[in-house]
Structures are given as C-alpha cells and as structure tokens.
Amino acid sequence: MIDVSKRFFDLPFEERSKYMSTEMRSPVRYGTSFNQNKDEVFCWRDLLKLSCNPLSDVLPFWPSSPADLRPAVVNYSKNTKLLYLMLTEAILESLGILVDSKKNENENDGLREFENGSQLIVLNCYPKCPEPDLTLGMHPHSDYGFLTLLLQxxxxxxxxQHEGRWVxxxxxPGSFVVNVGDHLEIFSNGRYSSVLHRVLVxxxxxxxxxxxxxxxxxxxxxxxxxxxxxxxxxxRYKDTNFASFLDYMSSREHKKKSFLESRKLT
Structure with a gap:
C-alpha cells in the first residue's frame, strides 16, 4: 500500500487532477484539505479518498493508474476490515455490551451491525516542505468515525495530544496506529475519548x-x-449520522473536535 501510494502521488498533476471534486460524497476525491470550499488555510498534503461501500459499485470510479492500485486497495480494505472487526469485538466486550464469544454466541448480535459498516481508505502524501515551521501537514482534528487504522x-x-502536550x-515497522473516533466516543457515552491529532511536515x-x-x-x-x-x-450526546456530519463539514471549517462538540448535550 505504501509503494502504490507513492507511485500514485508521483503521477503527473494532470493525471491526479482528474479525480478532484468538491463533492464530499464522491466515491473518489483527490485534493489537499478537508473542505477546499471552506478551509481558510490548506494543509501541506495531497490526499486521495476512496469510498469502499460497496466495493462493486465504487471500484469503476477509482483511479486506473497505477495499474495495481485498484487490486492493492481492494485487498488492503478487506484485511483492514477484518482487523477492525476484531478490535471492535474487544471494545464491545470491554464496555460490557458483548459477552465473551466463547461463553454465549447467542448474545453477540451487537457486533453484527458493525459488519456491514462504512469504510473509507485515505492515501496521504506530505511532501517535503521548504519552511516546515510555517505550516502543518494536517491541522489538529479528531476523526469522525468509530476507529481509524493508520499505516505509516x-x-x-x-x-x-496527551495531557495537554503534543506527543x-x-x-x-509492521504496525498500525489505532485512533478512537468521534462515533466511538458518542457510542460509548464518553467512556472512550476520540483522539485529537495533527501532522507535522x-x-x-x-x-x-x-x-x-x-x-x-x-x-x-x-x-x-x-x-x-x-x-x-x-x-451525554445527541443522536447523529453521516448526513449530519457531511452537512456540518460542507458548511464550515473543521477545527479540532468542533463536530463532536456540536453533538454534546449540556
């Protein structure tokens, strides 16, 4: 995945720019920021977002170059989903929502709603920057979903951000960073806290x-x-859905945990 990502970002801009879109619901979107219509400052990065739901419908829209990008992402998405489901089962057990599957399989219906869940693959490229102290690869934010599996x-x-400082x-090598997202914070009623993070260049x-x-x-x-x-x-939180998130993102600049804060009950 790292190799095919490098080769995509090495393509001429004319090739990459074919996939630029201001539509946040697009099955493929190439760009630089969360919301290029509203963000006051663009990030020092290129990104390629690929929706994986359902694969059979979105695959024809994905870039056809490099030639091995589509099969690589399909394989990667299937395997990361398996890992996500393993982690989610452990999280639900930790919250007392699922019993140990070895004890009683009939009480594990709670996991099934996650099996057909949403998945988005995002390829990120942070080019070397002549003045890295003047910008960020990505400004501080929390991810909107349940879990994010990050390969670096x-x-x-x-x-x-940990205890008020940036770490x-x-x-x-061979590891994933697992980020808790806003949806898990809402679902757990605050037992799990979404992770505020940023990227330096x-x-x-x-x-x-x-x-x-x-x-x-x-x-x-x-x-x-x-x-x-x-x-x-x-x-502690209002109900939400993806439509609410996309409408929020389309209407303003996304900063820190601004969407999550809009979901909190006083």
Whole structure:
C-alpha cells in the first residue's frame, strides 16, 4: 500500500487532477484539505479518498493508474476490515455490551451491525516542505468515525495530544496506529475519548500514510448505547449520522473536535 501510494502521488498533476471534486460524497476525491470550499488555510498534503461501500459499485470510479492500485486497495480494505472487526469485538466486550464469544454466541448480535459498516481508505502524501515551521501537514482534528487504522511509512510526523502536550507517534515497522473516533466516543457515552491529532511536515523527506476509517453503516444513527445509560451515567450526546456530519463539514471549517462538540448535550 505504501509503494502504490507513492507511485500514485508521483503521477503527473494532470493525471491526479482528474479525480478532484468538491463533492464530499464522491466515491473518489483527490485534493489537499478537508473542505477546499471552506478551509481558510490548506494543509501541506495531497490526499486521495476512496469510498469502499460497496466495493462493486465504487471500484469503476477509482483511479486506473497505477495499474495495481485498484487490486492493492481492494485487498488492503478487506484485511483492514477484518482487523477492525476484531478490535471492535474487544471494545464491545470491554464496555460490557458483548459477552465473551466463547461463553454465549447467542448474545453477540451487537457486533453484527458493525459488519456491514462504512469504510473509507485515505492515501496521504506530505511532501517535503521548504519552511516546515510555517505550516502543518494536517491541522489538529479528531476523526469522525468509530476507529481509524493508520499505516505509516518510516518518516515521523503524526502527533497526538496527551495531557495537554503534543506527543510524536514514532513509526514502528509492521504496525498500525489505532485512533478512537468521534462515533466511538458518542457510542460509548464518553467512556472512550476520540483522539485529537495533527501532522507535522519536514524539509528533508516526503511522508506517506494510509488511513482506513471505519464506522457504522452510512444510513445508521450513531447514539450512546442504551446499555451504558442510567441515572448515574446520563446520556451525554445527541443522536447523529453521516448526513449530519457531511452537512456540518460542507458548511464550515473543521477545527479540532468542533463536530463532536456540536453533538454534546449540556
């Protein structure tokens, strides 16, 4: 995936620009920012977003060059989805929503709603920058979905905010960074907190990363699990869905956890 991503971003701009779109619901979108119509400052990156729902419908819209991009992404998306489901099962068990599958298979219906969930693959390229202190590869934000599985190359750049300071996540060969997203914070009624993160750039090396973003199906309502709400733990978030998120993103600049903050109940 890292190799085919590099070769896509090495294509002439005329080839890459065929996939530019201002439509956030497009099955393929090449660009530089979250919302190029509203963002006041563009990020120092190129990105290619590929919707994976359903693969049979979106595949014809994906770039046909490099020639091995489509099969590589299909294979990668299927395997990252399997990993996502394994992690989600563990998360649901940790919340007490699922019992241990070895104990009672009949009580695990809660996992099934995630099996047909949404998936978006994002290829990121952060070119080397002549003045890296004056810009960011990606400004501070949290991911909107349930979980994000991030594959990094060997170049540092990703930082998470921890206890009020920015901490660099050093790339480990053969590993994924797993980010908690806004939907999981809402679903867990705040038991899990979405991760505020950003990306730095440097003057020496280009950085490549591949993010696989996962959540519930696009048409689903995301809400705190009723099993996690009682008198001692009242509901902390409004119901939401992908339409609300896309409308929010299309209408304003996305900063930090602004969408999640709009979902909180006072």
């Amino acid at each position: 190359d060997e170049v540092e750049g990703l930082q998470i 660099t996540v050093e790339p480990l 440097n003057s020496a090396k280009t950085r490549i990363s591949v993010a696989s973003l996962h959540s519930l199906p696009f048409e689903s309502t995301v809400q705190p699990s009723p099993k996690l709400i009682d008198e001692a733990n009242p509901r």
